[in-house]
Amino acid sequence: MSGMNRNTGLSFHLETAAAWLLAFLWMLPLIYAFWSAFHPPEYATKFDLFAPLSLENFRVAWDQAPFARYFLNTFMLVTVILIAQFILCTLAAYSFARFDFPGKSIAFALVLLQLMIMPEVLIVENYVTMSKLNLVDTITGVGLPYMASAFGIFLLRQTFKTIPKELEDAARVEGCSTLQTLWKVYVPLARSTYVAYGLVSVSYHWNNFLWPLVITNSVNTRPLTVGLAIFGAPESGVDWSVITAGTLLAVAPLLVAFLLFQRQFVQSFMHAGIK
Amino acid sequence: MNRRLSKSHIYGWLLLMPAAIFLIAFTYYPTVATLAKSFFSQGTAIKPSEFVGLENFESLLEDDIFWKIAWNNVVYAVGTIPISIALAILMAVWVNGRLPLKSIVRMSYFTPTILPMIAVANIWLFFYTPDIGLIDQVSRNFGFASHNWLGDPDTVLGCIIAITIWKEAGFFMIFYLAALQTLPPELEEAAYLEGASRWYYFRRVMFPLLMPTTLFVLINAVINSFKLVDQLFILTKGGPDNASSLLLYYIYEVAFSFLDQAYASTLTVVLLAVLALIAIGQFVFLDKRVHYR
Missing domain, CATH: 1.10.3720.10 (MetI-like)
Structure with a gap:
C-alpha cells in the first residue's frame, strides 16, 4: 500500500533518473575506451554516430608491446x-x-x-x-x-x-x-x-x-x-x-x-x- | 589430558609455522629494519652508512616538499572519504530498492572496482586533456574556456580525488548492500505507516543501523587514502611541482629515483606511525559508538 505512492510519485522518477545518470557516469570511461578502441584514430576525440568500425588499433597495440x-x-x-x-x-x-x-x-x-x-x-x-x-x-x-x-x-x-x-x-x-x-x-x-x-x-x-x-x-x-x-x-x-x-x-x-x-x-x- | 594439551601445542605451532616465516620475513622484519634504518645515514661509495640519531627526522621537519605532500595527503583523504562513503550509501539504497534496470545499474557502479587503476588512469587522462579531452569538449558547449586540468596546481589534486572516488564508491557500496539486506523490511513499512518521510527514516533508522558498516568502510577508506597512488604514475607523476604528490608516491621517488634509502625509510616510519594511529583509533572506537551512537 505504502509502496504504491512511493513507486509512482515524481520523486521516484527523479531518483530513478539520478541513479541512471550516476550509472552512466560510472560507465563513461569504459564506454569511451570502447568507442576509441573500435574506431579509426581520427575519431578518437570526435564523436560521430556513423564513424566506421575498425579492429586496426588492437592489431597495432598487440604488435607494439x-x-x-x-x-x-x-x-x-x-x-x-x-x-x-x-x-x-x-x-x-x-x-x-x-x-x-x-x-x-x-x-x-x-x-x-x-x-x-x-x-x-x-x-x-x-x-x-x-x-x-x-x-x-x-x-x-x-x-x-x-x-x-x-x-x-x-x-x-x-x-x-x-x-x-x-x-x-x-x-x-x-x-x-x-x-x-x-x-x-x-x-x-x-x-x-x-x-x-x-x-x-x-x-x-x-x-x-x-x-x-x-x-x-x-x-x-x-x-x-x-x-x-x-x-x-x-x-x-x-x-x-x-x-x-x-x-x-x-x-x-x-x-x-x-x-x-x-x-x-x-x-x-x-x-x-x-x- | 596433559599429553593431549602439549600435542595440541606442537600441532598448533607447526601449522602456523609456514605462514609465520613469511610474515616475519616480509612484514615484521622489514618494519623493524625500516625503523632502524631511519637512524642511519645513507651510505655512499666513499662514506659508509653511520648512526646519526635523529638527524634524518630533523631533515624531514625541514623538508618543505614533505610538508607539502603531507598536506596533500590530508586534502586527498578529506576529499575522497566523505564523498565516496556518501555515494556508496546512495548507490546501495538505490540498488536495494525498486529501481528499474537494477542489475545493470549495480553492475555499472561496481565495474570500476575490478578494473586496474593503471588502466583506468589511461582513460581518465584523455578526459582531462586540454582542448580535445572530454571535459573540455563538453564544457566548451557551455561557453567555458579550455583548461589544463592536470597542469594547474589548483585543480590537479581535485582531478586525482575524482578518479579515486569513482574507483572506490562502488566497492564500498557492496558492504552497504550486504548490510541493507540484513535490515528487516518491516522496519521500513512501520516507519511509513507512522507517516515518516523517506529522509526521516534514513536519518533516524537506517543510518544508525548502518553504523558498524560505516566504521568498517571508514577504516578501509582511510587506509586507501595512504595506499592508492597508482593513478599518479600515469596522470601526473606527482606534479606539477609536487602539487599532486602523496606520501607513498614520495617514498617511491626518494627510494628508487633519488636512491636515498635512509630518507625513504624515515618517510616510511611516518607512514607506519599514521597506520598505527589508525589501528589504535579503530581499537578505541570499535566497541563504542558503533551502535545507535
Missing part, C-alpha cells in the same frame, strides 16, 4: 600467489581455529597487524630483502610478500570455526591424521570461502601495480599493469586509440569473467568484507 608475454607473466603471478596463499592460510587458519597453544592470541594479533601494514608500505625494505635473496626481477619476487595473507588467514579461520567439532571427531575416530582431517573435513566445507577469497585475490593481483613496478625490470617478468604503464607513457608516442585498445586488451579477461559471473563476484566481495 609484448602483450602475450605480459599476459603470461600476470597469469603465472596470480596462480603462484593463489596456490601459496591457499596452502599457507589454510594451515594457519586451522591452527587458530582448532588448536590451543601458548601465545596464540598474541600470534593472532600479530597476524592481523598485516591488515594495516600491507606489503605496499614496505617496498623499500622488501626490495633490499629481494636483492639479498637474488630474487629481483623474478615472478617469485613479485609474489613472495603477498603469500602469507592476514586477510586469508582471518577469513578461513572464521569459516573453520563454524564447522561442527563432531565432524572432526568422527574423522579422527576413522583414523584420519591432523592433515587428513583438514583436507577431508575442513577444506571441502569451506569451499565457498575459497571461491570468494580466490576471486578477491585474483582481481587484486591482476590489478596490482606499485610493488611489481619496483621489483621487475624486464619483459619476461613484468605483469600487464606495469607493461601497460610503459606502453601508455607519453614518451612512447602511441596515440589514444591504440592506448585504449591496449588498455581494453589488458582488462579484457577480468572484465569478461566479471560480466559472466557478476553475481559470484559481487557476493564474493560481500562475503570477504563482512567476515
Whole structure:
C-alpha cells in the first residue's frame, strides 16, 4: 500500500533518473575506451554516430608491446600467489581455529597487524630483502610478500570455526591424521570461502601495480599493469586509440569473467568484507 | 589430558609455522629494519652508512616538499572519504530498492572496482586533456574556456580525488548492500505507516543501523587514502611541482629515483606511525559508538 505512492510519485522518477545518470557516469570511461578502441584514430576525440568500425588499433597495440608475454607473466603471478596463499592460510587458519597453544592470541594479533601494514608500505625494505635473496626481477619476487595473507588467514579461520567439532571427531575416530582431517573435513566445507577469497585475490593481483613496478625490470617478468604503464607513457608516442585498445586488451579477461559471473563476484566481495 | 594439551601445542605451532616465516620475513622484519634504518645515514661509495640519531627526522621537519605532500595527503583523504562513503550509501539504497534496470545499474557502479587503476588512469587522462579531452569538449558547449586540468596546481589534486572516488564508491557500496539486506523490511513499512518521510527514516533508522558498516568502510577508506597512488604514475607523476604528490608516491621517488634509502625509510616510519594511529583509533572506537551512537 505504502509502496504504491512511493513507486509512482515524481520523486521516484527523479531518483530513478539520478541513479541512471550516476550509472552512466560510472560507465563513461569504459564506454569511451570502447568507442576509441573500435574506431579509426581520427575519431578518437570526435564523436560521430556513423564513424566506421575498425579492429586496426588492437592489431597495432598487440604488435607494439609484448602483450602475450605480459599476459603470461600476470597469469603465472596470480596462480603462484593463489596456490601459496591457499596452502599457507589454510594451515594457519586451522591452527587458530582448532588448536590451543601458548601465545596464540598474541600470534593472532600479530597476524592481523598485516591488515594495516600491507606489503605496499614496505617496498623499500622488501626490495633490499629481494636483492639479498637474488630474487629481483623474478615472478617469485613479485609474489613472495603477498603469500602469507592476514586477510586469508582471518577469513578461513572464521569459516573453520563454524564447522561442527563432531565432524572432526568422527574423522579422527576413522583414523584420519591432523592433515587428513583438514583436507577431508575442513577444506571441502569451506569451499565457498575459497571461491570468494580466490576471486578477491585474483582481481587484486591482476590489478596490482606499485610493488611489481619496483621489483621487475624486464619483459619476461613484468605483469600487464606495469607493461601497460610503459606502453601508455607519453614518451612512447602511441596515440589514444591504440592506448585504449591496449588498455581494453589488458582488462579484457577480468572484465569478461566479471560480466559472466557478476553475481559470484559481487557476493564474493560481500562475503570477504563482512567476515 | 596433559599429553593431549602439549600435542595440541606442537600441532598448533607447526601449522602456523609456514605462514609465520613469511610474515616475519616480509612484514615484521622489514618494519623493524625500516625503523632502524631511519637512524642511519645513507651510505655512499666513499662514506659508509653511520648512526646519526635523529638527524634524518630533523631533515624531514625541514623538508618543505614533505610538508607539502603531507598536506596533500590530508586534502586527498578529506576529499575522497566523505564523498565516496556518501555515494556508496546512495548507490546501495538505490540498488536495494525498486529501481528499474537494477542489475545493470549495480553492475555499472561496481565495474570500476575490478578494473586496474593503471588502466583506468589511461582513460581518465584523455578526459582531462586540454582542448580535445572530454571535459573540455563538453564544457566548451557551455561557453567555458579550455583548461589544463592536470597542469594547474589548483585543480590537479581535485582531478586525482575524482578518479579515486569513482574507483572506490562502488566497492564500498557492496558492504552497504550486504548490510541493507540484513535490515528487516518491516522496519521500513512501520516507519511509513507512522507517516515518516523517506529522509526521516534514513536519518533516524537506517543510518544508525548502518553504523558498524560505516566504521568498517571508514577504516578501509582511510587506509586507501595512504595506499592508492597508482593513478599518479600515469596522470601526473606527482606534479606539477609536487602539487599532486602523496606520501607513498614520495617514498617511491626518494627510494628508487633519488636512491636515498635512509630518507625513504624515515618517510616510511611516518607512514607506519599514521597506520598505527589508525589501528589504535579503530581499537578505541570499535566497541563504542558503533551502535545507535
